[in-house]
Amino acid sequence: xxxxxxxxxxxxxxxxxxxxxxxxxxxxxxxxxxxxxxxxxxxxxxxxxxxxxxxxxxxxxxxxxxxxxxxxxxxxxxxxxxxxxxxxxxxxxxxxxxxxxxxxxxxxxxxxxxxxxxxxxxxxxxxxxxxxxxxxxxxxxxxxxxxxxxxxxxxxxxxxxxxxxxxxxxxxxxxxxxxxxxxxxxxxxxxxxxxxxxxxxxxxxxxxxxxxxxxxxxxxxxxxxxxxxxxxxxxxxxxxxxxxxxxxxxxxxxxxxxxxxxxxxxxxxxxxxxxxxxxxxxxxxxxxxxxxxxxxxxxxxxxxxxxxxxxxxxxxxxxxxxxxxxxxxxxxxxxxxxxxxxxxxxxxxxxxxxxxxxxxxxxxxxxxxxxxxxxxxxxxxxxxxxxxxxxxxxxxxxxxx
Amino acid sequence: xxxxxxxxxxxxxxxxxxxxxxxxxxxxxxxxxxxxxxxxxxxxxxxxxxxxxxxxxxxxxxxxxx
Ligand SMILES: Cc1cc2nc3c(=O)[nH]c(=O)nc-3n(C[C@H](O)[C@H](O)[C@H](O)COP(=O)(O)OP(=O)(O)OC[C@H]3O[C@@H](n4cnc5c(N)ncnc54)[C@H](O)[C@@H]3O)c2cc1C
Ligand code: SF4
Numbered sequence: 001x002x003x004x005x006x007x008x009x010x011x012x013x014x015x016x017x018x019x020x021x022x023x024x025x026x027x028x029x030x031x032x033x034x035x036x037x038x039x040x041x042x043x044x045x046x047x048x049x050x051x052x053x054x055x056x057x058x059x060x061x062x063x064x065x066x067x068x069x070x071x072x073x074x075x076x077x078x079x080x081x082x083x084x085x086x087x088x089x090x091x092x093x094x095x096x097x098x099x100x101x102x103x104x105x106x107x108x109x110x111x112x113x114x115x116x117x118x119x120x121x122x123x124x125x126x127x128x129x130x131x132x133x134x135x136x137x138x139x140x141x142x143x144x145x146x147x148x149x150x151x152x153x154x155x156x157x158x159x160x161x162x163x164x165x166x167x168x169x170x171x172x173x174x175x176x177x178x179x180x181x182x183x184x185x186x187x188x189x190x191x192x193x194x195x196x197x198x199x200x201x202x203x204x205x206x207x208x209x210x211x212x213x214x215x216x217x218x219x220x221x222x223x224x225x226x227x228x229x230x231x232x233x234x235x236x237x238x239x240x241x242x243x244x245x246x247x248x249x250x251x252x253x254x255x256x257x258x259x260x261x262x263x264x265x266x267x268x269x270x271x272x273x274x275x276x277x278x279x280x281x282x283x284x285x286x287x288x289x290x291x292x293x294x295x296x297x298x299x300x301x302x303x304x305x306x307x308x309x310x311x312x313x314x315x316x317x318x319x320x321x322x323x324x325x326x327x328x329x330x331x332x333x334x335x336x337x338x339x340x341x342x343x344x345x346x347x348x349x350x351x352x353x354x355x356x357x358x359x360x361x362x363x364x365x366x367x368x369x370x371x372x373x374x375x376x377x378x379x380x381x382x383x384x385x386x387x388x389x390x391x392x393x394x395x396x397x398x399x400x401x
Numbered sequence: 402x403x404x405x406x407x408x409x410x411x412x413x414x415x416x417x418x419x420x421x422x423x424x425x426x427x428x429x430x431x432x433x434x435x436x437x438x439x440x441x442x443x444x445x446x447x448x449x450x451x452x453x454x455x456x457x458x459x460x461x462x463x464x465x466x467x
Contacts, residue, residue: 015454015455018454019454022447022450022451022454041458041459043412043457058410061459062459063462292457293414293416293455293457296454296455296456296457297455300451300454300455320414320416322412322413322414322457324412329412329413329431329432331413331414373429373430373431373432374413374414374415374427374431374432375415375427375429375432377415378415378418378419381419
């Protein structure tokens with residue numbers, strides 16, 4: 001292994017590069033990213049950047065000299081456009097062809113858009129620093145923001161916007177926001193919190209189109225014909241994996257780059273971060289996570305497996321994510337999607353301090369906490385990692401003081 | 402090696418504690434990182450480097466070689 005190429009210069013890509021060097025890899029290491037900025041962190045975009053608490057100067061993931069010390073062939077502002085798996089080379093938008101012995105795909109995801117929203121002033125998505133700065137400039141007291149999609153990004157923006165005195169309407173197609181991700185109980189709880197903070201949350205709301213005049217947005221038309229007037233519209237309806245450059249390469253693509261339990265998509269080709277759909281043996285299922293810690297952990301696992309093909313280890317993490325909304329910190333461990341039951345095992349939802357445990361079949365597969373001391377989650381995380389039986393986990397918890 | 406943590410960047414994930422419990426802990430009330438060992442012993446360096454790499458807040462800075 002003498003030439004490693006990493007495509008995607010954000011959390012997943014950079015942390016893979018660092019892990020390769022830490023493990024003693026001294027060969028050529030090329031990191032290609034299509035954004036002009038040095039690798040930066042995304043979670044603060046909908047939090048400290050949007051509130052104005054942080055200057056963009058705090059976003060870079062590493063200091064310049066730490067990046068320098070990695071000895072990278074760093075190519076920013078240039079996209080990968082094609083992959084020749086048999087020839088082991090990647091084509092770049094500037095015409096370069098970069099050969100590799102090992103390839104890491106870490107191109108993440110982009111925001112899904114509404115048709116017809118390109119180039120209309122006041123229609124936003126939130127994925128990049130530039131998106132965040134544009135949106136931040138528009139959030140001023142008394143303005144009207146309609147958020148299409150009540151997922152985590154939409155909900156975090158709603159919370160920040162309310163804090164800035166913006167009138168917020170949030171639209172959710174389903175009956176309960178975030179239910180797919182965290183279940184009905186947590187979803188109903190979050191819906192109530194947003195309503196208590198003055199968000200006009202409308203569930204079962206189908207968006208027909210965005211309306212505008214003279215190249216600027218003026219509102220959103222719902223399925224029943226109602227028009228909600230808006231100065232700004234944030235489209236937060238999920239994301240699409242950046243796999244366009246892999247089409248035709250023969251690599252398996254299905255809502256992400258399909259990888260095995262080692263995070264490999266083909267011999268010498270690995271996926272890391274938001275773009276990768278891999279088989280997580282801990283839960284016995286394929287998953288694609290859009291969680292910041294997963295990008296880092298998967299990058300580290302990929303570096304290991306790439307360098308030691310004979311001693312590869314399956315990537316079997318307990319997923320973790322957090323979200324900050326108003327003064328609440330939400331934290332979750334495990335695989336919550338598709339659970340059969342969720343039970344409050346500590347605290348009280350009415351008090352806004354609780355811990356929910358999730359059961360899938362007869363197993364504890366996840367926990368979610370709001371307002372609880374984060375350390376209380378550790379014991380739960382350990383039980384999820386151990387594949388604890390549900391009955392055992394819940395009775396152990398009940399026995400705790 | 403010297404370890405510096407930026408509490409303002411820490412999001413209380415506790416990933417550092419999972420990897421290097423001798424060096425990092427979390428405050429009880431909000432989970433913000435507590436540095437137990439600002440100058441960890443040699444045998445802990447690799448765990449500390451891993452913790453710094455995985456920290457989702459990029460809140461752990463290392464000054465190597467000192
Ligand atoms: C607003 C916001 C808030 C978030 N908040 C949280 C949170 O609170 N908690 C949490 O756990 N997670 C959160 N996340 C998710 C977290 O940021 C992601 O999981 C993480 O960024 C994934 O890193 P990645 O490297 O896999 O992908 P990305 O960060 O998407 O990086 C991929 C990079 O590859 C580049 N790229 C794409 N295509 C190409 C190409 N063809 N050639 C070259 N480069 C390319 C992209 O431009 C990008 O720079 C949030 C995300 C957003 C957007
Ligand atoms: S891993 Fe980072 S963000 Fe998490 S508790 Fe430790 S320092 Fe804080």
